[in-house]
Amino acid sequence: xxxxxxxxxxxxxxxxxxxxxxxxxxxxxxxxxxxxxxxxxxxxxxxxxxxxxxxxxxxxxxxxxxxxxxxxxxxxxxxxxxxxxxxxxxxxxxxxxxxxxxxxxxxxxxxxxxxxxxxxxxxxxxxxxxxxxxxxxxxxxxxxxxxxxxxxxxxxxxxxxxxxxxxxxxxxxxxxxxxxxxxxxxxxxxxxxxxxxxxxxxxxxxxxxxxxxxxxxxxxxxxxxxxxxxxxxxxxxxxxxxxxxxxxxxxxxxxxxxxxxxxxxxxxxxxxxxxxxxxxxxxx
Amino acid sequence: xxxxxxxxxxxxxxxxxxxxxxxxxxxxxxxxxxxxxxxxxxxxxxxxxxxxxxxxxxxxxxxxxxxxxxxxxxxxxxxxxxxxxxxxxxxxxxxxxxxxxxxxxxxxxxxxxxxxxxxxxxxxxxxxxxxxxxxxxxxxxxxxxxxxxxxxxxxxxxxxxxxxxxxxxxxxxxxxxxxxxxxxxxxxxxxxxxxxxxxxxxxxxxxxxxxxxxxxxxxxxxxxxxxxxxxxxxxxxxxxxxxxxxxxxxxxxxxxxxxxxxxxxxxxxxxxxxxxxxxxxxxxxxxxxxxxxxxxxxxxxxxx
Numbered sequence: 001x002x003x004x005x006x007x008x009x010x011x012x013x014x015x016x017x018x019x020x021x022x023x024x025x026x027x028x029x030x031x032x033x034x035x036x037x038x039x040x041x042x043x044x045x046x047x048x049x050x051x052x053x054x055x056x057x058x059x060x061x062x063x064x065x066x067x068x069x070x071x072x073x074x075x076x077x078x079x080x081x082x083x084x085x086x087x088x089x090x091x092x093x094x095x096x097x098x099x100x101x102x103x104x105x106x107x108x109x110x111x112x113x114x115x116x117x118x119x120x121x122x123x124x125x126x127x128x129x130x131x132x133x134x135x136x137x138x139x140x141x142x143x144x145x146x147x148x149x150x151x152x153x154x155x156x157x158x159x160x161x162x163x164x165x166x167x168x169x170x171x172x173x174x175x176x177x178x179x180x181x182x183x184x185x186x187x188x189x190x191x192x193x194x195x196x197x198x199x200x201x202x203x204x205x206x207x208x209x210x211x212x213x214x215x216x217x218x219x220x221x222x223x224x225x226x227x228x229x230x231x232x233x234x235x236x237x238x239x240x241x242x243x244x245x246x247x248x249x250x251x252x253x254x255x256x257x258x259x260x261x262x263x264x265x266x267x268x269x270x271x272x273x274x275x276x277x278x279x280x281x282x283x284x
Numbered sequence: 285x286x287x288x289x290x291x292x293x294x295x296x297x298x299x300x301x302x303x304x305x306x307x308x309x310x311x312x313x314x315x316x317x318x319x320x321x322x323x324x325x326x327x328x329x330x331x332x333x334x335x336x337x338x339x340x341x342x343x344x345x346x347x348x349x350x351x352x353x354x355x356x357x358x359x360x361x362x363x364x365x366x367x368x369x370x371x372x373x374x375x376x377x378x379x380x381x382x383x384x385x386x387x388x389x390x391x392x393x394x395x396x397x398x399x400x401x402x403x404x405x406x407x408x409x410x411x412x413x414x415x416x417x418x419x420x421x422x423x424x425x426x427x428x429x430x431x432x433x434x435x436x437x438x439x440x441x442x443x444x445x446x447x448x449x450x451x452x453x454x455x456x457x458x459x460x461x462x463x464x465x466x467x468x469x470x471x472x473x474x475x476x477x478x479x480x481x482x483x484x485x486x487x488x489x490x491x492x493x494x495x496x497x498x499x500x501x502x503x504x505x506x507x508x509x510x511x512x513x514x515x516x517x518x519x520x521x522x523x524x525x526x527x528x529x530x531x532x533x534x535x536x537x538x539x540x541x542x543x544x545x546x547x548x549x550x551x552x553x554x555x556x557x558x559x560x561x562x563x564x565x566x567x568x569x570x571x572x573x574x575x576x577x578x579x580x581x582x583x584x585x586x587x588x
Contacts, residue, residue, distance in 0.1 A: 050579055057581070224581025247578060 011041045011185070013048055013209065014192035016055030017202015023047045028210070030186060033097025041185045044210035046218040049177065052206035053224055056149045056175040059203030064146045064173030072121030074199045075171060079114040081198040082191075086111070089159055089187055096158055096184045109261060110163045117167035120269060124172055128270050132277070139280040144273040146173035147251060148226030151219035153212055155232040158184035161260040162191060165231050168268035170204055174227070177206045177219060181232060185209035213237065220244035227251040227272045231258070286481075288439040295438060295478060301469035301505055310500035313544055314537045323536070327571045328366050330535040330563075331358060333553045335393055335524065337372040337561050339400075339492065345380045348373055352384035354586060359568050362575070368564065369553040370423060374399070375416035382420035393423035393458070397448060400462075400491035402427035406444060413451040424448070425458040425488060430465045433475060441475075445482035458486035458524060463502045464494040472502055476509035486522040492559065497527025500541060507545035523550065526559025532570040535563060 011030075012019040026043035042048075063071070082089075086107050093103035128144040150169040155161035158181050169176045180188030192207045208215060212232060220228055221244040228250045230238060238254060245252050253271050318326055336355045338347060352371055359365040370391035371381050381392045394416035398404035404412075413424055426448045432440040449457050459479040463472050479487050487506055490497040503525045510521045523546070525538060535558055542550050550556050565585045572580040 053579070218579065221578035222581070223578060223584060244578075 011189045013042045014207040015052045032095040041209045044208040049215050049218050052177040055203040060175045063204045068122040075118035078198045081194045082111045092187045106160050110160045113163050117171050121171050137283045139282045142275050142277040145276050147272050147274050150174045150176045150227040151225045152178045152229040153232040156181045157260045158187040164260050174272050175204045179215050180209045223248050229253045230255045291438050295474040306501040310504045313540050316540045318536050324574050326536050331567050332366040333558050334368040335370045335372045335557045335559045336368045348377045348380045349384045356388045378419035378421045391422045394421035395425045397426040400493040402429050410451045417455050423456045424452050427460045442482045449483040456485040458488045459484040460488045463489050464496045469505050472505045476506050480513045480521050488524040490527040492527030498525035511546045522555040524557040529560050530562050531566050
């Protein structure tokens, strides 16, 4: 019998590439499917949300300014590091009450999903953009541009759902502030550790754990947030959040009845794009 | 006139500064929590103390005019926001600022005396100063000769300040110590007393061109100096930290420091200024958060 002391992980927030505790000093208890204690997670406050938005805004210029090809490379690197951590994700998913084969399948699906989105980085402009025929001596084309800072309320599917909302937000050059699943936030914090060690610039993804009902309204009304993904919000809270989001005309994705294992399609990527159209004279 | 020996003896009799103690005291005061209505008051006070500054080689008349418009009406959507205390520019842009600020009551401060290095003959510094005053500057920010100070030629520093003060006429004289180059807090205390005895109306931490610029411990030492100077001579001298103050939180820390060190007599734009350029936008952003209840963003405020 070893009398070694247990070295337990402190699950913290992920803001601007660093892992701070909540500014409020609060935490909440995360339990497994049977109600047993698993860990304390940080209980983020509105000021943590504000700091996360500031970090995301700061990272936006650099991330959106990279070539699409380079963003794809970095996201693929994230998938590589995810793969190396697969066993840890499987353990954390099993605590939420799924069997080992189910957990393995979910982790594999999440990694594949990330790779799938990484591949879209340099193809999105070709699919979502266009060369427009116009009646005049102009070469006219439309290109998609990232909208800015996207606030994401992640769904309760702790890894596959999370990956399915984070990757499409950032692949086009947006930066994200993510509120992790409230009952199962631990895979999100582990994902943050993956992101922190895989060439993704600090601040591109910021992850908060805590109460959705407390954080979502501040993000929805924040004037420096450009879009809102409400994937993990209950139907009763949507109207108020959409109303708050109207203050600066945020792009809003409403929650739907989504099976995260299904083919995702491009909708979540194109929801956070702006279109820039350029008229270029020809034949002069 | 004072002799070199007297000046040296006086400055070296000043008690030494406990660097660790000053840092600890400043850090302790910085933990004060200022919230809700007190925060709203502090933000307005801080806005009214800002010396809105542009000191770039690329300053155009248009940029100075834009800055002046912002000084007079910091938030175009809210007339309740107080005006800033002054606009701070280079001497050859004073005329533009004076013209743009006519009738607003906002002062025009000009740096002078071969800012920021101060490495020029005295005659050139005096010409620089007179030109700024003639163009209409109501405040002159001069730099001390740090080279002379550090090599022990205290009288040269003293006499330069006296000469510039004389050239200022009615304009207020702010003396920049450039504390980032003075190395120790003992030197900051000595330079503060030297400047005050030479006739400074304000002592200012830094040019903003040298890092570190204003810090809380340095400002603490300078505030103690003006407090002690008034107790000894009856003359009140102002303090202006400048450079590196970017957030509302920082500004409020300075206000707490003023209140707890020099006292509430200094908590007015007449006796305390914040030299800054990007700070104003953060103050406006925080102010709008308090009035509207939602977080604001940098997109809603002008950048220059």
